[in-house]
Every structure is written in structure tokens, then in C-alpha cells.
Amino acid sequence: MKVFVYGTLRKHEGNHALLKSAVLIAQQAWIYGELFDTGYGYPAMKRSEQGKVYGELYEIDQAILSKLDDLEEYKADREDNLYERMEAQIFTDNGEYSGLVYIEKKEGLGKELIPHGDWKLYQLLNKKPASIYYFAYGSCMDVERFEKAQVAHLFEKVAGACKLEGYSMKYLFSANDGGRADIIEDGGVTEGILYDIPFQGLYYLFDREGFNLGWYRPTFVDVKMSETLIPDVLTFHVYKKQPESAPPLHYAKEILRGSKGRVSPGYYQKLEEELVRLGCKL
Structure with missing residues (x-):
């Protein structure tokens, strides 16, 4: 049962x-x-x-x-x-x-x-801890986006690259110009960047991920850094998943720029191959 x-x-x-x-x-x-x-x-x-x-x-x-x-x-x-x-x-x-x-x-x-x-x-939200761990797997791996938004100081503490087991990264959020990254619980593995952010950084992420608009919802996952398990890490998960679609080129470049030299070479190659498969001309 x-x-x-x-x-x-x-x-x-x-x-x-x-x-x-x-x-x-x-x-x-x-x-x-x-x-x-x-x-x-x-x-x-x-x-x-x-x-x-x-x-x-x-x-x-x-x-x-x-x-x-x-x-x-x-x-x-x-x-x-x-x-x-x-x-x-x-x-x-x-x-x-x-x-x-x-x-x-x-x-x-x-x-x-x-x-x-x-x-x-x-x-x-009630406890308001001084800092929280945040797992980025899409465009939030890209530091340039933070700099343009003038919030880079909120994301300057990088714990390192890590793995989320049990989930695959796909482009399941549909925007006007194409897909955006999401994680789906299908038994795969997603690599990304673990940030140690101050609590106030949460409100920037809520706005960026469209939490109050019903785009992405905050959720909690366990990630592995080397062999160390880090529990209840904040990340974001699409509310209403759509059929996978190719992201626009500028978004694809953000993901590749943010992950290059940080995630494993094999995973970076997989990101490139998936974007090409979806029709992105890198």
C-alpha cells in the first residue's frame, strides 16, 4: 500500500x-x-x-x-x-x-x-536562518547573470560542484522564446553548483524563478559533494511541466558558461549534446 x-x-x-x-x-x-x-x-x-x-x-x-x-x-x-x-x-x-x-x-x-x-x-520562512544552501542546475550557475542583476554578492560563497541523484535536468518550462531548465524525478543524475547564500538571497530567487507567479516552486533535495550527503538543500522545480522544448540560444549559453570547468567533463558534454539534440545551434 x-x-x-x-x-x-x-x-x-x-x-x-x-x-x-x-x-x-x-x-x-x-x-x-x-x-x-x-x-x-x-x-x-x-x-x-x-x-x-x-x-x-x-x-x-x-x-x-x-x-x-x-x-x-x-x-x-x-x-x-x-x-x-x-x-x-x-x-x-x-x-x-x-x-x-x-x-x-x-x-x-x-x-x-x-x-x-x-x-x-x-x-x-519562519526560522529565517542566517544562510541556506541552494542548488543551481540551470542558468543560475552563470555568475554573469548575477552580476547584471547586481546580486553577485549574494552568491559569492560557492561550496562547489555537486550531484543530485534521482533527477534529470530537462527543458520543461515553456517561455515565449523556448524552454527553460527543470529537474524531473526520473532516476537520472543532475550536476550543478551548490551556493551558501544569505537568507535575503531567497527573495531574489523567488522573484527570478516566478514563485508567486506559479512558474517554479521551491523544494528541498539531498545533494552529494564528493561522498558527503548534504540534506534539505533548496532548489526549484517547475509547477506545470510541459513537453520538452529547445531553449533560446542566449539561455543555452548561460547554462554552458556557468557549468564549464565546474561540473564534470562528462556531464558538460551531455549538456551540449542535449542542446544540440533539441535543435540549438551552439
Whole structure:
């Protein structure tokens, strides 16, 4: 059976250990609904067709389900449950699944609406840490773009090149003049640059990536630098993926300029080959 989790059961969250023997199907998953802060250190989801809640999808067995029921204080047919366990449709980069999800049953459990539907992002924005790690895989590898925007000082601390395993980089965002880079969770590998940016740099990225316009959404991934795993690194993921299309030449040059001599030679060659395959005349 499958279960969608959106709060403290997600990777690197406080109750994730309950899923240590579960199989991760999708780290980038979502469901129709609205997410609320309960004020008790965990969120609650309500059914709704107006919003989306982001989380992760796992394959679990009956033993794990029993542990989750205990965590959520859920008992079948009990009237005073905090949560209701129900079957729902879950959406991922690799299609739709049917799975279980815990939604609010006790009226008033969820107090403050989380408008973007992501518990991890909500916590980050509330905590406002002095700095955060940011993984760039597209044109944000290009320092010249930062210099032109007069924000290079926000991106001057470069941790180094790193790898994002489980994702491929493709051009799935459709702009007026062609495609833009995106990551898709398909089992591939994407290389990029890891920046250590001050918190204020987040607002520049929100604007650049069209977060409030529904273009790209902030998400969190684990990247590898050499053999060191760096968890919960911020990156961006296209909301509504379109068929892959060739990017304009100026954008292709930014990606190649930003990655040359920084990512591995093999990956750089792959970037060139993919651009040629899509019809870019480099």
C-alpha cells in the first residue's frame, strides 16, 4: 500500500524514522488540499480542490501503517480522531497513484493557513536562518547573470560542484522564446553548483524563478559533494511541466558558461549534446 506524507514524516523531519523501512516512490509529490499549522509543531491538511499540498509518497506495509496510525492517534470507526485516514489521488513526476493520507477530522485543529502548501518551506520562512544552501542546475550557475542583476554578492560563497541523484535536468518550462531548465524525478543524475547564500538571497530567487507567479516552486533535495550527503538543500522545480522544448540560444549559453570547468567533463558534454539534440545551434 502507499501513503502520502506532508509534515513531520517527511525526510529529515522529526518522525521520519517511522518510515525507515518504507520505499520512497516520489520525493516530489502533491495532492489537492489545503495545509494548516496546528501550532503544535506539526501541520494538518484539509480536503479542498482549491489548493495543493506538497510532500512525499512511500510504499509501506501493515506494520508501518500501524505505527503511523499510532502517531496520528487514529483508530478506525472512532468518532474523536484528530485525523481521518482516507484514500486519495497523489500526483508525481511519473504519474498518478492512489494512496492513503491523513487529513484533519477534529474541527479547528488546523489554525493558520500555509498558502504555498509546503511544511518545509513554511518552517524555513519562519526560522529565517542566517544562510541556506541552494542548488543551481540551470542558468543560475552563470555568475554573469548575477552580476547584471547586481546580486553577485549574494552568491559569492560557492561550496562547489555537486550531484543530485534521482533527477534529470530537462527543458520543461515553456517561455515565449523556448524552454527553460527543470529537474524531473526520473532516476537520472543532475550536476550543478551548490551556493551558501544569505537568507535575503531567497527573495531574489523567488522573484527570478516566478514563485508567486506559479512558474517554479521551491523544494528541498539531498545533494552529494564528493561522498558527503548534504540534506534539505533548496532548489526549484517547475509547477506545470510541459513537453520538452529547445531553449533560446542566449539561455543555452548561460547554462554552458556557468557549468564549464565546474561540473564534470562528462556531464558538460551531455549538456551540449542535449542542446544540440533539441535543435540549438551552439
